[in-house]
Amino acid sequence: AQRVTQPEKLLSVFKGAPVELKCNYSYSGSPELFWYVQYSRQRLQLLLRHISRESIKGFTADLNKGETSFHLKKPFAQEEDSAMYYCALSNYGGSQGNLIFGKGTKLSVKP
């Protein structure tokens, strides 16, 4: 079954500390993976996607096919990073042809 797992519902760190948001996936084909962010009272917006291999707002994520993971990392967290983060897997070509989302991790960055 195609699935995205984000094991942490809540992650709390202090400003300046490193942060890692975990994402594991289950998919039989060649995955396309995304991270979306939702700031308080705002719409979901794309943070980054694995095929672009770029860094957005200091965040990076590396696809590890051996461990089926796509963890999101930032070396020094900022208070404005506090938000809900969703990992998503593209299911195009599968039974649904859409994104499969994890349940999300709420990141809280304390001053």
Place this chain on the structure above:
Amino acid sequence: DADVTQTPRNRITKTGKRIMLECSQTKGHDRMYWYRQDPGLGLRLIYYSFDVKDINKGEISDGYSVSRQAQAKFSLSLESAIPNQTALYFCATSVRHKEGDQPQHFGDGTRLSIL
């Protein structure tokens, strides 16, 4: 700026009522989606459409219906609303590209409360 617009932004209604949520986009995307977001459950797909009059069920389509009469519009209906359909509903759009799936672009959401 090209955008995804949802109406209404908030709606409170009673059990048994018929409700329609509207989504319109000016992005020129061919694909449109409806999700619901519940605390602790993330986003779950209700229906999606890859073209005008193309309709596909998602993970949780029971109790919902959709209509795609034009490329820019995708409406979601609750024929007879029930309290457990209280949620935040998001519309999204995307386009298929030769380089792969393009990211989905989301509207601001509709907060629906059913009493």
